[in-house]
Amino acid sequence: MLVYANPDHRLHDPAEPHRFGGVLLPPAETAARADRILSALTCLPAVDVRVPEPLDEQDLLLVHEPHYLEFLRAAHSRWRAATGAPADGEAVAYIRPLPGTPWRPPTHVDAQLGIYSNDVDPILEGTWLAARSAAASAVAAARAVHGGHDAAYAISRPPGHHAGPATFGGYCYLNNTALAAAWLASRGARVAVVDVDTHHGNGTQAVFWTRGDVLTVSIHGDPEVHFPFFTGFAEERGEDDGSGANLNLPLPSGSGWAQxxxxxxxxxxxxxxxxxxxxxxxxxxxxxxxxxxxxLADEDYPLLGQALRTGMPTVIVQEGGYGEGVLEHAVPAVLAAFT
Ligand SMILES: [Zn+2]
Known part of the structure; x- marks a missing residue:
């Protein structure tokens, strides 16, 4: 299995706790995640780990708005200049416009944090470079498959599927999965995205919402009661050219392999x-x-890996997964069964 891993992901390693579900928790999406996955993959036969080539910035424009990329690039230094925060400070939105009231697009970075994000994810000094490194892994995997490899896996972090054309949230800043798909589509491929993260791939859905050349499918926990709440329902099927090219398969909370x-x-x-x-x-x-x-239980992940074998060239991009021992077991189990 060809694997892309980029050590620059460590430049984004949030440390400040955030309030989640009524309790103050340490951040779950940390640099240790990718390192734990990489270590666990050594148990697989024939793993070929490569550092991806540097990203062509033009590729980011396949998915993201130029003004958003400019914001992400400069947000931390602008925030420090505006607030006097230290280099290791974490910039987090604390204000957003009220729905239903007229508002003027803000110029202050604190307000822009609230326009460009939909939750409490921080921007750190290294977030932009780390997010770019994750995108580079995903695009490199797409290039490898386009070049004739049967499959490639990108240990992309921070993850990506909650990032929209001009929004970050859900630990995601650049949409690695969408970038891989859009890059392949730009080379003439007819691409299907299957998102098996437990949360709706709302960013990926938004990116391809009006496009008919990329199918987006997401299987996830019921958004009525789970993040990202506002989207992920079965009636969301895409619009314009993308009408019918988006499929959401929400499952009741606690669904196991039988569902x-x-x-x-x-x-x-x-x-x-x-x-x-x-x-x-x-x-x-x-x-x-x-x-x-x-x-899902430990023994379900090999079944998932088998089900993802379609005979088509396949790019696998890492999204969520956090628990101690879960990443180390589940990711190699999926990849081993897939190959
Ligand atoms: Zn998730």
Whole structure:
């Protein structure tokens, strides 16, 4: 298995706790995650780990708005200049416009943090470079598959599937999965994205919402009661050219393999009906029972890996998955069964 890993992900390593579900918790999306995955992959045969080539910035424009990229690039230094915060400070939104009231696009960085994000994710001094490094891994995996490899896996972090064309949130800043898909589509491929993270891939859905050349499928916990709440419902099918090219398969909280397997089968059928010639998998393993949304067990991850084998060239991009021991077991289990 060809694996792309970029050590620059460590430049984004949040430390400040945030309030989540009524309690103050340490950040879950830390640099240790990618290092734990990489160590665990050594148990697999024939793993070929490569550092991706530097990203071509033009590739980011396949998915993201130029003004958003400019904001991400400069946000931390502007925030420090405006607030006097130290270099290791974490810039977090604390204000957003009220819905239903007229407002003027803000120029102050504190207000712009609230325009460009939808939750409490921080921007650190190294966030931009780390996010770029994650995107570089995903695009390198797409290039490898386009160049003839059967499959490639990108240990991209920070993750990406909650990042929209001009928004960050859910630990995501640049949409690595969407970048891989959009890069392949720009080379003429007919691309299907299957997102098996436990949370709706709202950013990826937003990126391709009006496009008919990329199918987006997401299997996730019911957004009525789980992040990202506002999207991920079955009636969201895309618009304009993208009408019918988005499929959400929400599952009730606590669903195990008995409920998950039929949703995977629906996803496979949708990919086949769409006539895709390349698959991009958004691989979150926060579907594990210990993460509290869905309830897959250790022994289900090899089954997931088998189900993702379609015979098509496949790019696998890491998304969520946090629990101690879960990443180390579930990711190699999926990849081993896939290959
Ligand atoms: Zn997730």
């Amino acid at each position: 998950y397997a039929p949703a995977l089968e629906k996803a496979r059928r949708a990919v086949s009906t769409f006539g895709a010639d390349v698959l991009v998998v958004a691989l979150g393993v926060d579907t594990h029972v210990t993460d509290g949304v869905l309830a």
